[in-house]
Amino acid sequence: MTATVSGHGSTGGGAGDNLLTDRPELYEAQFPDPQRLAARWAEDVLCRHAAGPRLLDAGCGTGRDAAWLHHHGRHGRGRRVTGFDLSPAMLAHARAHHPGPEYLAADLRGFDLGRCVFDAVLCLDSALLYCHSNDELAGFLASCRRHLAPGGLLIAEMRNGAYFLGRTDLLDAPRTRSLTWQGVTRTSVTTLWVDRAAQLLRRRRVWTADDGSPPVEQHSAWRLLFPQELRQVLRTAGFRVLELHDGPGPRTDPPWRPGGEPGAAAPSPDGPADGDRLHLVARAA
Structure with missing residues:
Protein backbone atom coordinates (compact mmCIF):
# COMPACT_ATOMS: atom_id res chain seq x y z
CA MET A 1 0.00 0.00 0.00
CA THR A 2 1.28 3.48 -0.86
CA ALA A 3 0.32 6.46 1.27
CA THR A 4 -0.19 9.59 -0.83
CA VAL A 5 0.27 13.07 0.62
CA SER A 6 0.41 16.49 -0.93
CA GLY A 7 1.07 20.08 -0.09
CA HIS A 8 3.29 23.02 -0.94
CA GLY A 9 5.97 22.07 1.54
CA SER A 10 6.95 24.31 4.42
CA THR A 11 5.89 27.63 2.96
CA GLY A 12 2.50 27.30 1.33
CA GLY A 13 -0.80 25.74 2.18
CA GLY A 14 -2.08 22.25 1.57
CA ALA A 15 -3.20 19.58 3.98
CA GLY A 16 -1.52 16.32 4.76
CA ASP A 17 1.81 15.12 6.09
CA ASN A 18 5.09 15.75 4.32
CA LEU A 19 7.95 13.36 4.96
CA LEU A 20 10.61 16.09 4.87
CA THR A 21 8.87 19.13 6.34
CA ASP A 22 7.37 17.02 9.13
CA ARG A 23 10.84 15.64 9.92
CA PRO A 24 13.16 18.66 9.91
CA GLU A 25 16.22 16.61 10.90
CA LEU A 26 15.65 14.43 7.83
CA TYR A 27 15.24 17.57 5.72
CA GLU A 28 18.62 18.88 6.85
CA ALA A 29 20.20 15.49 6.19
CA GLN A 30 18.69 15.36 2.69
CA PHE A 31 19.77 18.93 1.88
CA PRO A 32 22.97 19.54 3.87
CA ASP A 33 24.62 22.96 3.94
CA PRO A 34 27.42 22.61 6.50
CA GLN A 35 29.18 25.76 5.26
CA ARG A 36 25.93 27.78 5.42
CA LEU A 37 26.60 28.83 1.85
CA ALA A 38 23.02 30.03 1.29
CA ALA A 39 23.14 32.34 4.31
CA ARG A 40 26.60 33.62 3.43
CA TRP A 41 25.47 34.36 -0.12
CA ALA A 42 22.49 36.27 1.25
CA GLU A 43 24.77 38.21 3.59
CA ASP A 44 27.03 39.13 0.68
CA VAL A 45 24.02 40.51 -1.21
CA LEU A 46 22.77 42.40 1.86
CA CYS A 47 26.18 44.00 2.38
CA ARG A 48 26.69 44.90 -1.28
CA HIS A 49 23.40 46.79 -1.22
CA ALA A 50 23.96 48.34 2.23
CA ALA A 51 20.86 46.80 3.82
CA GLY A 52 20.03 47.67 7.41
CA PRO A 53 20.01 45.09 10.23
CA ARG A 54 16.30 44.14 10.30
CA LEU A 55 15.72 41.01 8.18
CA LEU A 56 12.66 38.87 7.47
CA ASP A 57 13.33 35.30 6.30
CA ALA A 58 10.17 34.32 4.41
CA GLY A 59 9.74 30.54 4.38
CA CYS A 60 12.56 30.04 6.88
CA GLY A 61 12.21 26.25 7.07
CA THR A 62 14.51 24.72 9.68
CA GLY A 63 15.98 28.10 10.61
CA ARG A 64 19.55 27.29 9.54
CA ASP A 65 19.96 30.41 7.43
CA ALA A 66 17.99 32.72 9.72
CA ALA A 67 20.12 31.75 12.72
CA TRP A 68 23.42 32.17 10.89
CA LEU A 69 22.41 35.63 9.70
CA HIS A 70 21.13 36.53 13.16
CA HIS A 71 24.43 35.64 14.83
CA HIS A 72 27.05 36.22 12.12
CA GLY A 73 25.64 38.78 9.67
CA ARG A 74 26.75 42.42 9.39
CA HIS A 75 30.45 41.59 9.68
CA GLY A 76 29.94 39.45 12.77
CA ARG A 77 27.74 41.91 14.67
CA GLY A 78 24.60 39.99 13.76
CA ARG A 79 21.26 40.99 12.28
CA ARG A 80 17.84 41.26 13.89
CA VAL A 81 16.17 38.36 12.11
CA THR A 82 12.55 37.23 12.11
CA GLY A 83 11.65 34.04 10.28
CA PHE A 84 8.25 32.69 9.37
CA ASP A 85 7.00 29.39 8.04
CA LEU A 86 3.73 27.49 7.78
CA SER A 87 5.03 24.14 9.08
CA PRO A 88 4.65 23.69 12.86
CA ALA A 89 7.36 21.01 12.83
CA MET A 90 9.82 23.28 11.04
CA LEU A 91 9.13 26.13 13.46
CA ALA A 92 9.55 23.89 16.50
CA HIS A 93 12.85 22.59 15.11
CA ALA A 94 14.07 26.11 14.35
CA ARG A 95 13.31 27.32 17.87
CA ALA A 96 15.01 24.31 19.46
CA HIS A 97 18.03 23.85 17.20
CA HIS A 98 18.65 27.26 15.58
CA PRO A 99 17.75 29.78 18.30
CA GLY A 100 18.18 33.51 18.12
CA PRO A 101 15.67 34.77 15.56
CA GLU A 102 12.01 35.22 16.35
CA TYR A 103 10.05 32.49 14.54
CA ARG A 115 3.66 46.74 12.81
CA CYS A 116 6.91 44.88 12.11
CA VAL A 117 9.14 46.71 9.64
CA PHE A 118 12.23 45.24 7.97
CA ASP A 119 15.13 46.48 5.92
CA ALA A 120 15.08 43.37 3.72
CA VAL A 121 12.99 40.30 2.97
CA LEU A 122 14.86 37.10 2.08
CA CYS A 123 13.22 34.22 0.19
CA LEU A 124 15.53 31.27 -0.54
CA ASP A 125 15.25 27.81 -2.11
CA SER A 126 12.46 28.64 -4.56
CA ALA A 127 10.07 29.46 -1.71
CA LEU A 128 8.65 32.34 -3.76
CA LEU A 129 7.55 29.82 -6.41
CA TYR A 130 5.04 28.26 -4.02
CA CYS A 131 2.92 31.25 -5.03
CA HIS A 132 1.25 29.35 -7.86
CA SER A 133 -1.26 31.90 -9.11
CA ASN A 134 -0.96 35.56 -10.05
CA ASP A 135 -3.11 36.48 -7.05
CA GLU A 136 -0.87 34.52 -4.68
CA LEU A 137 2.26 36.15 -6.10
CA ALA A 138 0.64 39.58 -5.82
CA ARG A 159 14.36 27.96 -10.13
CA ASN A 160 14.40 29.72 -13.48
CA THR A 180 20.67 6.72 5.88
CA TRP A 181 19.14 8.55 8.82
CA GLN A 182 18.59 7.16 12.33
CA GLY A 183 19.60 3.71 11.12
CA VAL A 184 17.04 3.63 8.29
CA THR A 185 18.01 3.92 4.63
CA ARG A 186 15.45 5.95 2.72
CA THR A 187 15.34 6.18 -1.05
CA SER A 188 13.48 8.85 -3.01
CA VAL A 189 12.56 8.63 -6.68
CA THR A 190 11.66 12.07 -8.03
CA THR A 191 9.91 12.80 -11.32
CA LEU A 192 9.45 16.32 -12.70
CA TRP A 193 7.16 17.46 -15.50
CA VAL A 194 5.92 20.77 -16.84
CA ASP A 195 2.25 21.65 -16.58
CA ARG A 196 2.23 24.25 -19.35
CA ALA A 197 -1.35 25.43 -18.91
CA ALA A 198 -0.83 26.17 -15.22
CA GLN A 199 2.78 27.33 -15.76
CA LEU A 200 3.94 24.95 -13.03
CA LEU A 201 6.83 22.56 -12.63
CA ARG A 202 5.19 19.59 -10.93
CA ARG A 203 7.05 17.05 -8.80
CA ARG A 204 6.15 13.53 -7.76
CA ARG A 205 8.44 11.96 -5.16
CA VAL A 206 8.07 8.40 -3.90
CA TRP A 207 9.91 7.41 -0.73
CA THR A 208 10.77 3.84 0.27
CA ALA A 209 12.61 2.66 3.37
CA ASP A 210 14.39 -0.53 4.39
CA ASP A 211 12.54 -0.73 7.73
CA GLY A 212 9.41 -2.26 6.21
CA SER A 213 7.33 0.91 6.28
CA PRO A 214 5.00 1.45 3.31
CA PRO A 215 6.07 3.73 0.44
CA VAL A 216 5.05 7.37 0.67
CA GLU A 217 4.12 9.37 -2.42
CA GLN A 218 4.25 13.16 -2.31
CA HIS A 219 3.23 15.81 -4.83
CA SER A 220 4.30 19.45 -4.99
CA ALA A 221 4.82 22.17 -7.59
CA TRP A 222 6.66 25.41 -8.31
CA ARG A 223 5.47 28.34 -10.38
CA LEU A 224 7.60 28.77 -13.50
CA LEU A 225 8.44 32.46 -13.75
CA PHE A 226 10.39 33.88 -16.67
CA PRO A 227 12.86 36.73 -16.15
CA GLN A 228 11.00 39.36 -18.16
CA GLU A 229 7.69 38.31 -16.60
CA LEU A 230 9.24 38.65 -13.15
CA ARG A 231 10.53 42.14 -13.95
CA GLN A 232 7.03 43.23 -14.96
CA VAL A 233 5.37 41.68 -11.91
CA GLY A 247 24.48 33.29 -10.76
CA PRO A 248 26.76 32.40 -9.28
CA GLY A 249 24.56 31.53 -6.33
CA PRO A 250 24.35 29.00 -3.49
CA ARG A 251 22.63 26.37 -5.66
CA THR A 252 24.51 26.86 -8.93
CA ASP A 253 27.22 24.59 -10.31
CA PRO A 254 29.85 25.75 -9.54
CA PRO A 255 28.39 27.49 -6.51
CA TRP A 256 29.01 31.03 -5.35
CA ARG A 257 32.11 31.50 -3.20
CA PRO A 258 32.87 34.31 -0.75
CA GLY A 259 35.24 36.99 -2.02
CA GLY A 260 38.87 35.97 -1.67
CA GLU A 261 38.17 32.24 -1.94
CA PRO A 262 39.17 30.21 -5.02
CA GLY A 263 36.40 30.37 -7.61
CA ALA A 264 34.86 33.55 -6.19
CA ALA A 265 33.14 35.69 -8.80
CA ALA A 266 30.90 38.72 -8.50
CA PRO A 267 27.69 38.54 -10.55
CA SER A 268 26.82 41.09 -13.16
CA PRO A 269 23.55 42.84 -12.18
CA ASP A 270 22.27 42.39 -15.73
CA GLY A 271 24.09 39.13 -16.43
CA PRO A 272 22.59 36.19 -18.29
CA ALA A 273 19.41 34.60 -16.96
CA ASP A 274 19.71 31.31 -18.82
CA GLY A 275 20.78 28.85 -16.11
CA ASP A 276 18.55 26.69 -13.94
CA ARG A 277 18.65 29.12 -10.97
CA LEU A 278 17.54 32.74 -10.87
CA HIS A 279 18.81 35.33 -8.38
CA LEU A 280 16.81 38.47 -7.70
CA VAL A 281 17.52 41.68 -5.82
CA ALA A 282 14.81 44.36 -5.94
CA ARG A 283 14.26 47.56 -4.01
CA ALA A 284 10.93 48.87 -2.83
CA ALA A 285 10.29 52.08 -4.75
Missing part, protein backbone atom coordinates in the same frame (compact mmCIF):
# COMPACT_ATOMS: atom_id res chain seq x y z
CA LEU A 104 6.43 33.06 13.56
CA ALA A 105 3.70 31.04 11.82
CA ALA A 106 2.54 32.73 8.61
CA ASP A 107 1.59 31.98 5.01
CA LEU A 108 3.96 33.15 2.31
CA ARG A 109 1.11 34.00 -0.05
CA GLY A 110 -0.24 36.73 2.19
CA PHE A 111 1.12 37.55 5.64
CA ASP A 112 0.43 40.26 8.21
CA LEU A 113 3.05 40.66 10.94
CA GLY A 114 1.44 43.68 12.51
CA GLY A 139 -0.32 38.77 -2.22
CA PHE A 140 3.28 37.90 -1.36
CA LEU A 141 4.70 41.04 -2.95
CA ALA A 142 2.06 43.28 -1.36
CA SER A 143 2.86 41.76 2.04
CA CYS A 144 6.57 42.39 1.48
CA ARG A 145 5.91 46.02 0.54
CA ARG A 146 3.74 46.47 3.62
CA HIS A 147 6.54 45.30 5.93
CA LEU A 148 9.55 46.85 4.16
CA ALA A 149 11.02 50.16 5.20
CA PRO A 150 11.28 52.72 2.37
CA GLY A 151 14.00 51.53 0.02
CA GLY A 152 14.00 48.05 1.56
CA LEU A 153 15.23 45.03 -0.38
CA LEU A 154 13.62 41.83 -1.62
CA ILE A 155 16.22 39.09 -2.18
CA ALA A 156 15.16 35.79 -3.71
CA GLU A 157 16.81 32.66 -5.09
CA MET A 158 14.72 30.24 -7.14
CA GLY A 161 11.37 29.13 -15.69
CA ALA A 162 13.38 30.11 -18.77
CA TYR A 163 15.65 27.11 -18.27
CA PHE A 164 12.86 24.80 -19.42
CA LEU A 165 12.46 26.54 -22.78
CA GLY A 166 13.93 23.90 -25.07
CA ARG A 167 15.68 21.91 -22.32
CA THR A 168 14.53 18.56 -20.96
CA ASP A 169 17.56 17.31 -18.99
CA LEU A 170 15.72 17.66 -15.66
CA LEU A 171 12.58 16.04 -17.08
CA ASP A 172 13.87 13.10 -19.11
CA ALA A 173 14.17 10.50 -16.34
CA PRO A 174 13.37 10.09 -12.63
CA ARG A 175 16.17 10.89 -10.20
CA THR A 176 17.00 8.50 -7.38
CA ARG A 177 18.65 9.51 -4.13
CA SER A 178 19.31 7.57 -0.92
CA LEU A 179 20.41 8.51 2.57
CA LEU A 234 7.84 43.41 -9.62
CA ARG A 235 7.45 46.75 -11.38
CA THR A 236 3.68 46.53 -11.02
CA ALA A 237 4.07 45.71 -7.32
CA GLY A 238 6.24 48.77 -6.72
CA PHE A 239 9.75 47.30 -6.84
CA ARG A 240 12.79 48.33 -8.89
CA VAL A 241 14.95 45.40 -10.01
CA LEU A 242 18.62 45.85 -9.10
CA GLU A 243 19.88 42.39 -10.04
CA LEU A 244 18.38 39.51 -12.00
CA HIS A 245 20.77 36.83 -13.22
CA ASP A 246 21.56 33.12 -13.16
